[in-house]
Amino acid sequence: xxxxxFSGGIHPxxxxxxxxxxxxxxxxxxxxxxxxxxxxIGAPAVPVVKKGDRVLVGQKIAEASGFxxxxxxxxxSGTVKAIEPRLTSGGTKVTSIVVENxxxxxxxxxxxxxxxxxxxxxxxxxxxxxxxxxxxLGGAGFPANVKLSPKNxxxxxxxxxxxxxxxxxxxxxYRRMMEEADKIILGLQICxxxxxxxxxxxxxxDNKPEAIKLLTEKLKDNDKITVNAIKTKYPQGAERQLIYxxxxxxxxxxxxxxxxxxxxxxxxxxxAIYEAVIEGKPLIKRVVTVTGDAIEKPCNLLVRIGTNLQExxxxxxxxxxxxxxxxxxxxxxxxxxxxxxxxxxxxKGVSALLCMSHDEVAALEPTNCIRCGRCVxxxxxxxVPSLLAKYAEHGDIDSxxxxxxxxxxxxxxxxxxxxxxxxxxxxxxxxxxxxxANKKK
Amino acid sequence: MTEIMIAAxxxxxxxxxxxxxxxxxxxxxxxxxxxxxxxxxxxLPGNNCGGxxxxxxxxxxxxIAKGEMPPSACPVGGEAVAEAISKALGIxxxxxxxxxxxxxxxxxxxxxxDVYEYVGPKSCVLAQNNPNGGPKACTYGCTGYGSCKAxxxxxxxxxxxxxxxxxxxxxxxxxxxxxxCPRNLIELVPYDAEHLVRCNSHDRGLDVKAACSAGCIGCxxxxxxxxxxxxxxxxxxxxxxxEKCNNCGVCKQKCPVKIIT
Numbered sequence: 282x283x284x285x286x287f288s289g290g291i292h293p294x295x296x297x298x299x300x301x302x303x304x305x306x307x308x309x310x311x312x313x314x315x316x317x318x319x320x321x322i323g324a325p326a327v328p329v330v331k332k333g334d335r336v337l338v339g340q341k342i343a344e345a346s347g348f349x350x351x352x353x354x355x356x357x358s359g360t361v362k363a364i365e366p367r368l369t370s371g372g373t374k375v376t377s378i379v380v381e382n383x384x385x386x387x388x389x390x391x392x393x394x395x396x397x398x399x400x401x402x403x404x405x406x407x408x409x410x411x412x413x414x415x416x417x418l419g420g421a422g423f424p425a426n427v428k429l430s431p432k433n434x435x436x437x438x439x440x441x442x443x444x445x446x447x448x449x450x451x452x453x454x455y456r457r458m459m460e461e462a463d464k465i466i467l468g469l470q471i472c473x474x475x476x477x478x479x480x481x482x483x484x485x486x487d488n489k490p491e492a493i494k495l496l497t498e499k500l501k502d503n504d505k506i507t508v509n510a511i512k513t514k515y516p517q518g519a520e521r522q523l524i525y526x527x528x529x530x531x532x533x534x535x536x537x538x539x540x541x542x543x544x545x546x547x548x549x550x551x552x553a554i555y556e557a558v559i560e561g562k563p564l565i566k567r568v569v570t571v572t573g574d575a576i577e578k579p580c581n582l583l584v585r586i587g588t589n590l591q592e593x594x595x596x597x598x599x600x601x602x603x604x605x606x607x608x609x610x611x612x613x614x615x616x617x618x619x620x621x622x623x624x625x626x627x628x629k630g631v632s633a634l635l636c637m638s639h640d641e642v643a644a645l646e647p648t649n650c651i652r653c654g655r656c657v658x659x660x661x662x663x664x665v666p667s668l669l670a671k672y673a674e675h676g677d678i679d680s681x682x683x684x685x686x687x688x689x690x691x692x693x694x695x696x697x698x699x700x701x702x703x704x705x706x707x708x709x710x711x712x713x714x715x716x717x718a719n720k721k722k
Numbered sequence: 723m724t725e726i727m728i729a730a731x732x733x734x735x736x737x738x739x740x741x742x743x744x745x746x747x748x749x750x751x752x753x754x755x756x757x758x759x760x761x762x763x764x765x766l767p768g769n770n771c772g773g774x775x776x777x778x779x780x781x782x783x784x785x786i787a788k789g790e791m792p793p794s795a796c797p798v799g800g801e802a803v804a805e806a807i808s809k810a811l812g813i814x815x816x817x818x819x820x821x822x823x824x825x826x827x828x829x830x831x832x833x834x835x836d837v838y839e840y841v842g843p844k845s846c847v848l849a850q851n852n853p854n855g856g857p858k859a860c861t862y863g864c865t866g867y868g869s870c871k872a873x874x875x876x877x878x879x880x881x882x883x884x885x886x887x888x889x890x891x892x893x894x895x896x897x898x899x900x901x902x903c904p905r906n907l908i909e910l911v912p913y914d915a916e917h918l919v920r921c922n923s924h925d926r927g928l929d930v931k932a933a934c935s936a937g938c939i940g941c942x943x944x945x946x947x948x949x950x951x952x953x954x955x956x957x958x959x960x961x962x963x964x965e966k967c968n969n970c971g972v973c974k975q976k977c978p979v980k981i982i983t
Binding site for chain 1: 842
């Protein structure tokens, strides 16, 4: 039997060699930090500080405003300069808390929050995770405590740690696994113990043999957690594809992973859960890979949330030869979003900053569909992208829904493979957003 | 020979019986149609555009015949059709004002700044999915990919220099473009309205100036100087009430950014 995987998918250039062997370096912001109030899925947080207040590292500055929402903590010490709309990496202005950096990095006493793990009830642990403002750090930003509170707790059989890191160029999760394997194992153990029947799986793509070896070695006496090597293929790390590869269960757009008995967490999220429960620290830092052929010294940085992206570029040695790259993407090259201004803060969902000296998408004009069917071959959602894109272009929402347009996970495989260079993903994604927005109304 | 005669006789017989049955049924189950409605329906243009608010011309014809709508209710037919209908029905032609669509944006390629180069589907609706909702720095203005042009059945919209421009004479005020525009930029205004604000930005003046040289900065000079007090300010944006406007033109002179037509 071959390695665990799913049907469809692509094999793009990986680009991981740029940063794979670069250890995580902590970066301390020099300038002000900006905290947008909606760094997560759900209702925006509500500020609990006002202009002129002094805040410390780890102090809560905004509070969750609903069940699906998350707290936000200051990652530096200083004074609140303003609460005003600021540009974010999404391209829109979002109400944000701006903290003026005093350079002291004076922390609140985290040891006060530390409690003896053996005395904690399951609900207490979920409360700690909620209080720490932990959201899915893979990019979508779904609050972690909501994921860990499914309707029927007995039905959860697997907690899967997503160490696939299938997006090209990204190495932040790999470095976390290599450098802090013990913390990830303990973090997963905490999650597994929340459920009676759950088992832990750490799923890693086989292009990271070192990580597989290390974790397998550390877990050889543990009967509750296994390490699964999965085939290197994009989008192996997409939630539905990961669940299918590891358990053989299908999840569609109408289901949550919990309906298939699974909960999937990113490596960095598990690390944040460890820090919150064991060390009492809220989510204020994350690993960001700063890479691309336009970066002087590609690296993995431990970044304080709220740090300006310009500072990260400078920390990575600036642009190669000082030339402004043609394209800057926040996130991976497949699903990340291009940004037009670097004067934006890094948020909880920013896993990478990718700078390319050539914009390959803009260089090629899309031509007519030649009906080769390659997009159908590679689509992991098992839909017909060329057809959906046609319906989307004509605004035919009914046909779009009838042909399962909502099953698209916007992974970008169809656009990548299309020989006619059609903007398939973009078109389908735009229509999906439109439908979801209309549903909310 | 006789076989052929029998066959012919049977066919004729069947034909006669069915004919009589159909004739009786046609008389008995006849649907009563108002002759007035038929007359009106024949005078209407028959585009079934839906601009009147009814699903098609049949619906409007019935409403006019019943007197629920005035003879001038068809925006496509205009005065000529209204007159013909009122003549056919023998009622007085009450005139209703003619409306046209109006795009509240003057930020063409030259005036509105682009913050990035957009590569992707040429549709305003799909472009909204991108950062800033499209390459223009202004998040309120016309994206210029012609989602309104695509739905216009009267060829009344052109994309000129990056913004939608309405041909006032061709526009029948059917309202399809209003629904199609993802930024709610288009509104119906009286055909003879002379002075209108060509901006939709609710941003503060400083932000508007940074994004576009043809944006309402919310100075409210027009509202202060309006003799007929037809201008109201709503969140940094002036709006002229065409019904109150007496076309004096003071607002146009006073506007520092020259966005009042």
